Amino acid sequence: MPEQVRFRGGVHPDDGKSLSQAAAIQDAPLLETYTVPLLQHIGAPPKLVVAKGGKVLRGQRLAEPSGFVSAAVHAPTSGTVKEVTEVALPTGRTGPAVVLQADGEDKADEGLAPLTDWAEAEPQVLKQRIVDAGIVGMGGAAFPTAVKLSPPATKPISVLILNGVECEPCLTADHRLMLEQPEAVLTGARILARVLGVRTVRIGIEANKPDAIALLTEKARGTGIEVSGLRVRYPQGAEKQLIHALTGRKVPAGGLPMDVGVVVQNVGTAVAVAEAVTLGKTLYERVTTITGRPVVRPGNWRLRVGTPYAKALELAGGVSFDPAKIISGGPMMGFAVYSLDIPVMKSTSGILLLAREDVTQFTGEACIRCGRCVDACPMALMPGTLSVQIENERFDLAETWHALDCIECGCCAYACPAHRPLVQHLRRAKQEVMARRRAAENKSKR
């Protein structure tokens, strides 16, 4: 492996991937009902286009984008709209959802025809297909993909990066996808590159997945797509760290990848794009890792959006002992959930159950000023100092000390010997600073 640019900070937690990384992706059997949330992405909620009692086919649109930063939502199977109601979501919030009663036929909608000539298609046509298929970032952020593919003319893009790093411990969905659908990953990369008009395409994969690196390298031969094995260090897959490692370019503080001419897409997103274009398939299912020591058969499943977490866990054989904590996503960036009566969304990369000995209890201990959080922070912040400011409700200071640059990677909390809830503090500060900025903006408009 060539010497690569190393990022500052980071941590090296036990990756916990051995539980599920050898388990091939399995298709989940059809359920009787699905609860499909409308707001599954960052941006404006989509507009409902079905009503109670309406019949729908698999892949048919349930809601359409309500603006530029919005995404369509599609039916995971054929059936009848039972109701539209408010449900609990994995994010800890509530939101409207379509409850779909399956008819058992799983009949597909044929609204989107395959674009077999995509290599000749206009970029705008391909981008519209990505909008029509409701594709959002599958790495967890769920930002509408078409928006990332529409940089302003002042920000020319020269490099597309596919993120196959999957540095989040315990998750193996992207790893399996790269092993089992390498052609779709590469086709998605080529389609995305065509939309952006770029020639340089790089795929970054952490070196702890040598089989995926070897397979994609072999499949990519002759395409011009370069596959790189990257140093195993969390958060190698964070956008800014990944861009730095693969291109040497540094995204400025407060900036975006487009500021240095780069667009990053997850490998799962690339597969969704390939399927939307070559098969006419909308985004109504995804690969999710169900894992953790309490889980009887950890593995990777292709789950339809709207599948209750409880049903997903049944696929993995349930639990052999009571978990101490359930997380939606991975242990570093995921969210603790308090009920399994929540639906799988487009962003559900993992359902992780932790045993008591795997859980760190946060405390109200005072900071001992050891500086470990500062060493661990890949964004060169001072999490300990920020945390004290936030405890004292000094959000003005937190803003000055660059709280908004926090990528919520969790390295600081992982490193803290006093077990202070540093990421939670930073998340709170970011929300508060943004709310204050919006309030000030609204006031100035009046």
Ligand code: SF4
């Ligand atoms: S302050 Fe934010 S970016 Fe820095 S280590 Fe903590 S969570 Fe990560």
Ligand code: SF4
């Ligand atoms: S790691 Fe924890 S105890 Fe050490 S300086 Fe940071 S917040 Fe304080």
